[in-house]
Amino acid sequence: MELAIRATWGLVLVMGVLVVLLAVFRDDVVGAWASGHEGAREVFDEGGREALERAGYAPPSFLPVAVTMLVVGAMLVWVLTAMLRRGYRWGQLGLFALMLFSAYVSIALGFVLAPPPVFVVLAVVALLVEGVVIVFLWHSDTREFLSGPWADGPDGPDEPSGTGGGAVGADGSRGSADRSA
Secondary structure (H helix, E strand, O other): OHHHHHHHHHHHHHHHHHHHHHHHOHHHHHHHHHOOOOOHHHHHHHHHHHHHHHOOOOOOOHHHHHHHHHHHHHHHHHHHHHHHHOOOHHHHHHHHHHHHHHHHHHHHHHHHOOOOHHHHHHHHHHHHHHHHHHHHHOOHHHHHHHOOOOOOOOOOOOOOOOOOOOOEOOOOOEOOOOOOO
16 A cells, blocks of 8 residues: 555656656647647747747647646645545545546657657656556555455444444454444
């Protein structure tokens, strides 16, 4: 479980590197965007980003979107890993869904849209990290942790009464209330 959490934070680090690379390779990213738009490629080849703006083309601002996604992604990872550490299965399922979505985005942005080569390499790295996270999320140790004594029995965390696991006895074991009455 800890390896899944570390790898998930590794993906956040990869996202941070992406943001830095978007700032460093801004002209290359705009050039990749321009190559997919009729007329924009010729204008970009003649005078770069400034020529695009003078010609009336408005290339998208990738950096603010990437920074926003980094912050949102980091906060999602923070919440979901906290829930996973506490033994909630929805933390695992949420991280799994986040990894599937991240893999989709990595493929779409890293290969389909034909970005500069450095971003293709970063997409490959992201896909590897996402695969590692998925493997560790479904590892037998993680599944065993999530099916521990707090998740089983009538006083588990999914109990409608909201008690979240019942009382802990002096010996550290969790007791269960007599529900026959």
